[in-house]
Amino acid sequence: MASIALDRIAKVFTRPDGSPTRVLDELTLQVAAGEFLTLLGPSGCGKSTLIRIIAGLEPQSAGSVSIGGQCVDGRHPRQRDVAMVFQSYALYPHMTVEANLALPLVMRRLTALQRAPWIGRWMPGYRRVRETIDRDVREVAGALELTHLLERKPGQLSGGQRQRVALARAMVRQPSVFLMDEPLSNLDAKLRTQMRAEITALHRRLRTTFVYVTHDQTEAMTMSDRVAVMFDGRIEQIGPPTELYARPATRRVAEFIGTPQINSIDGIVRSASTIEVAGAVLPIGTCLPTGSVVTVGLRPESLTPVERAGATVLLGRVQRIEHMGADSYVYFHVLGQARALVLRTSAARAAGLQPEMVFHVATSLDQVLLFDSQGRAIDSVVPQIASVRSFR
Numbered sequence: 001m002a003s004i005a006l007d008r009i010a011k012v013f014t015r016p017d018g019s020p021t022r023v024l025d026e027l028t029l030q031v032a033a034g035e036f037l038t039l040l041g042p043s044g045c046g047k048s049t050l051i052r053i054i055a056g057l058e059p060q061s062a063g064s065v066s067i068g069g070q071c072v073d074g075r076h077p078r079q080r081d082v083a084m085v086f087q088s089y090a091l092y093p094h095m096t097v098e099a100n101l102a103l104p105l106v107m108r109r110l111t112a113l114q115r116a117p118w119i120g121r122w123m124p125g126y127r128r129v130r131e132t133i134d135r136d137v138r139e140v141a142g143a144l145e146l147t148h149l150l151e152r153k154p155g156q157l158s159g160g161q162r163q164r165v166a167l168a169r170a171m172v173r174q175p176s177v178f179l180m181d182e183p184l185s186n187l188d189a190k191l192r193t194q195m196r197a198e199i200t201a202l203h204r205r206l207r208t209t210f211v212y213v214t215h216d217q218t219e220a221m222t223m224s225d226r227v228a229v230m231f232d233g234r235i236e237q238i239g240p241p242t243e244l245y246a247r248p249a250t251r252r253v254a255e256f257i258g259t260p261q262i263n264s265i266d267g268i269v270r271s272a273s274t275i276e277v278a279g280a281v282l283p284i285g286t287c288l289p290t291g292s293v294v295t296v297g298l299r300p301e302s303l304t305p306v307e308r309a310g311a312t313v314l315l316g317r318v319q320r321i322e323h324m325g326a327d328s329y330v331y332f333h334v335l336g337q338a339r340a341l342v343l344r345t346s347a348a349r350a351a352g353l354q355p356e357m358v359f360h361v362a363t364s365l366d367q368v369l370l371f372d373s374q375g376r377a378i379d380s381v382v383p384q385i386a387s388v389r390s391f392r
């Protein structure tokens with residue numbers, strides 16, 4: 001395993017009309033040896049470009065890349081000791097699984113003469129090297145439960161099996177860094193869940209450095225040691241998944257992470273210890289002057305239907321309810337907000353609600369997030385929370 005250091009990486013592409021477009025902007029990032037780091041961001045934010053620069057498949061316009069403490073700028077991908085797994089699997093369709101797995105080792109361990117058709121196998125040393133290749137292929141196939149598929153060709157495999165072969169092929173030569181670009185996006189939801197667990201287990205077993213690209217926050221949150229959230233060619237925030245969720249640095253990060261999306265509504269600072277939002281006065285203190293406009297971020301699970309009315313409780317009108325099984329999502333309107341808010345509650349609690357019903361919603365004050373007019377997180381102070389009586 002090896003650490004990765006990116007120092008002020010910039011990338012400028014030239015559009016067909018000749019004008020430059022900057023897709024990465026002075027991006028600095030350190031990945032520790034053995035870490036699982038995910039680059040997460042919306043389509044077009046530059047994630048793939050960045051991982052391709054680490055792999056050596058794309059030259060950066062400025063800045064430098066180090067792997068294992070060595071600057072690798074200008075080095076060919078093969079000289080960087082990295083393996084890359086793509087969304088498209090990139091398997092050779094005319095070769096068996098076994099031949100696909102063996103290929104990276106054949107290219108590295110056999111000489112050009114030993115690889116020559118017909119005569120190669122008669123070259124000195126061929127048999128000994130070939131035995132090491134076959135042994136390593138069997139070992140990796142066993143680790144990823146592919147032994148029974150070795151004779152098949154990629155066209156005879158399911159999507160999940162093909163992706164596992166692609167992972168195995170990356171693993172077989174034991175690189176010090178694994179780079180994965182949306183490897184699960186071609187799989188259905190069930191297989192994705194299964195492969196997420198397999199990749200996490202693989203990382204735990206190998207303890208190799210993983211850099212994983214995705215726009216799927218569930219993948220990022222469930223697999224990674226740390227997540228770097230990217231927008232417009234920059235890293236907006238980097239940290240462990242729980243920290244990004246609980247303490248997003250900006251409104252954009254808060255809105256990108258979490259399902260259903262966080263409710264962002266306008267509030268006004270009424271005093272040093274209160275904020276007015278949607279007709280309720282929440283006992284939340286900030287350092288902003290009275291009259292300042294803030295964005296109040298309310299996670300769906302921090303909102304609870306309650307019986308009791310009161311100054312700190314929002315008044316909502318149910319728009320619709322989505323039953324998800326154990327949980328339900330209740331969409332509702334509050335005073336002065338055109339967009340419906342959403343809360344997540346147990347199916348039992350939601351059973352007391354129906355469309356058009358007016359009800360009260362309490363907020364867990366310690367989970368309220370505040371953002372200033374630039375979208376930057378601001379500190380808040382909340383009093384000890386009074387217990388609320390639930391709706392049912």
Ligand SMILES: Nc1ncnc2c1ncn2[C@@H]1O[C@H](COP(=O)(O)OP(=O)(O)OP(=O)(O)O)[C@@H](O)[C@H]1O
Binds near residue numbers: 013041042044047
């Ligand atoms: N070879 C290229 N020439 C010109 N522009 C490019 C080239 N490759 C990528 N881009 C542009 O660079 C930007 C970043 O692309 P990139 O593929 O890195 O984004 P991404 O975050 O990985 O998106 P996605 O999740 O959709 O793959 C995009 O606007 C894209 O159109």
